[in-house]
Amino acid sequence: MYWINLKRIIKSGYSSFMRSGFTSLASVLVMTITLTVFTGLLYLQATLHTSLENIKDKVDVTIYFVPGTGEDNVMAVKDSLTKLPEVASITYTSQEEALANFREKHANDYLTIQALDELNENPLGSSLNVKAKDPSQYESISKYFDQNNEASKEALIIIDKIDYHQNKLVIDRLTSIIVGAQRLGFALSLMLIIVSIMITFNTIRLIIYMSRDEISVMRLVGAGNKYIRGPFMVSGALVGVFASVITILLFWPVSVWLGSQMSEFLGINLFHYYTSNIFEIFFILLFSGIIIGGISSLFAIHRYLKK
Amino acid sequence: MIYLNNVTKKYYGDEPSLVDVTLTISSGEFVSVIGHSGAGKTTLAKLILAEEKPTSGTVFFESLDIHQLSSRELTQFRRKVGVIFQDFRLLPNRNAYENIAFAMEAVGKDDAEIANLVPHVLALVNLSDRTFHFPHQLSGGEKQRLAIARAIITEPELIIADEPTGNLDPTNAADVINILKKINDLGTTVILTTHNPSIIESLGKRVITFDKGKVIRDEVNGKYML
Numbered sequence: 001m002y003w004i005n006l007k008r009i010i011k012s013g014y015s016s017f018m019r020s021g022f023t024s025l026a027s028v029l030v031m032t033i034t035l036t037v038f039t040g041l042l043y044l045q046a047t048l049h050t051s052l053e054n055i056k057d058k059v060d061v062t063i064y065f066v067p068g069t070g071e072d073n074v075m076a077v078k079d080s081l082t083k084l085p086e087v088a089s090i091t092y093t094s095q096e097e098a099l100a101n102f103r104e105k106h107a108n109d110y111l112t113i114q115a116l117d118e119l120n121e122n123p124l125g126s127s128l129n130v131k132a133k134d135p136s137q138y139e140s141i142s143k144y145f146d147q148n149n150e151a152s153k154e155a156l157i158i159i160d161k162i163d164y165h166q167n168k169l170v171i172d173r174l175t176s177i178i179v180g181a182q183r184l185g186f187a188l189s190l191m192l193i194i195v196s197i198m199i200t201f202n203t204i205r206l207i208i209y210m211s212r213d214e215i216s217v218m219r220l221v222g223a224g225n226k227y228i229r230g231p232f233m234v235s236g237a238l239v240g241v242f243a244s245v246i247t248i249l250l251f252w253p254v255s256v257w258l259g260s261q262m263s264e265f266l267g268i269n270l271f272h273y274y275t276s277n278i279f280e281i282f283f284i285l286l287f288s289g290i291i292i293g294g295i296s297s298l299f300a301i302h303r304y305l306k307k
Numbered sequence: 308m309i310y311l312n313n314v315t316k317k318y319y320g321d322e323p324s325l326v327d328v329t330l331t332i333s334s335g336e337f338v339s340v341i342g343h344s345g346a347g348k349t350t351l352a353k354l355i356l357a358e359e360k361p362t363s364g365t366v367f368f369e370s371l372d373i374h375q376l377s378s379r380e381l382t383q384f385r386r387k388v389g390v391i392f393q394d395f396r397l398l399p400n401r402n403a404y405e406n407i408a409f410a411m412e413a414v415g416k417d418d419a420e421i422a423n424l425v426p427h428v429l430a431l432v433n434l435s436d437r438t439f440h441f442p443h444q445l446s447g448g449e450k451q452r453l454a455i456a457r458a459i460i461t462e463p464e465l466i467i468a469d470e471p472t473g474n475l476d477p478t479n480a481a482d483v484i485n486i487l488k489k490i491n492d493l494g495t496t497v498i499l500t501t502h503n504p505s506i507i508e509s510l511g512k513r514v515i516t517f518d519k520g521k522v523i524r525d526e527v528n529g530k531y532m533l
Contacts, residue, residue, distance in 0.1 A: 214398055218413070220358070222382055223382070223413035224413070225382075305378075
């Protein structure tokens with residue numbers, strides 16, 4: 001009996017969705033708008049995430065050593081830094097590499113190169129480029145050398161400068177922008193999602209309101225509440241299914257355009273994002289669509305089944 | 308079969324639709340309820356269907372107080388009652404076959420039985436050639452015959468027909484009444500509300516006359532007198 005009822009509910013939900021033509025089309029379109037908002041927010045989050053990663057990646061602390069410092073000493077400092085839990089990676093640049101980099105950078109600057117050539121010795125010191133796991137941790141890494149411990153005492157003699165203090169202002173500002181953008185993005189997403197769900201809910205409520213006579217007839221004919229509710233929920237879920245298919249197709253050309261025109265500006269190729277995550281995106285849309293459609297129908301029909 | 312005890316129904320802020328009505332309808336009867344518009348005929352039908360609750364008094368179906376039933380019990384009760392309305396109230400998105408099949412599905416009949424019985428009932432009300440037509444493709448008389456088919460397919464113990472001929476021409480009206488008479492002959496109790504005098508004259512059955520919510524006449528072989 002259970003399976004027969006389920007089969008009948010699905011069948012009648014499907015046929016009433018198909019036969020309602022224009023009404024179904026209208027609710028699919030409204031649901032498509034909701035799911036477009038969802039996808040837009042996914043893209044926004046992806047873009048935001050990538051830019052944040054890029055910014056985070058650009059922040060670092062470089063420790064410059066006094067020229068002539070032995071590699072052993074530098075390595076000792078590197079080892080002690082590696083032990084810090086905040087440190088993600090450390091890159092060592094030797095005096096020779098520093099010089100090579102400098103020459104390359106100023107290859108077209110004839111005067112500077114000439115001045116450099118006149119010096120007999122390498123004026124550049126070696127350096128350690130330190131990356132933290134999180135931008136907020138640079139402060140504690142740079143303070144490590146201010147603390148009065150064995151390793152830092154020795155290190156302070158050979159350290160020329162730590163550029164963190166010069167970058168501090170920029171780093172602080174970036175950190176706060178990152179945190180702010182994440183919060184704003186989250187609040188904005190939440191608000192848009194709530195608004196779009198409410199619009200869809202009201203559309204479905206309106207459609208069920210139009211069917212209220214039909215519902216009362218079903219009750220009079222002796223149909224149980226579950227048997228009346230079922231087909232409406234199936235129709236609601238179908239609205240979600242169709243809308244998610246339309247949305248994912250709609251975002252194909254949009255992503256192509258964003259990928260070819262906006263990649264430079266956004267720092268992420270959204271077409272790659274679309275193609276590599278298409279199943280995840282479609283699943284999220286399908287799942288949200290079915291849940292929103294089904295639950296909206298469930299709530300909307302509730303008032304006509306009381307008594 | 309049906310017992311109304313001192314039933315009064317008041318709608319919000321209006322004159323009462325039914326005033327202290329006490330009635331008994333026995334199994335197998337064909338009862339016509341007549342009266343002017345607003346006399347309380349439709350309110351009576353709604354109370355027996357448990358679509359409305361009485362302001363005071365009780366309505367019993369056999370030993371069931373139908374206004375004390377739970378939602379599940381109410382569903383069970385309604386399966387014993389077939390309803391026919393003046394405005395047909397068919398399911399607009401389903402064709403003739405599906406409208407009738409819905410009533411059987413709701414009661415939990417299996418597919419084979421539905422496939423077997425529906426064409427029979429459609430033939431009975433002379434709608435075999437309209438099987439796959441939707442309600443909007445049917446004439447008034449056809450719609451009402453379809454509504455009757457839906458009401459009788461579950462073999463209810465009671466049929467309530469609330470002004471079933473109100474929207475029909477005399478020929479179609481006579482058709483509808485004839486079908487109801489046949490159903491009654493097979494043992495089903497029928498309650499018919501109407502304000503069509505010729506129908507009452509032709510029936511020669513019990514007539515209950517309402518005026519301003521009160522029963523003013525209840526005769527075994529009634530005439531149409533208002």
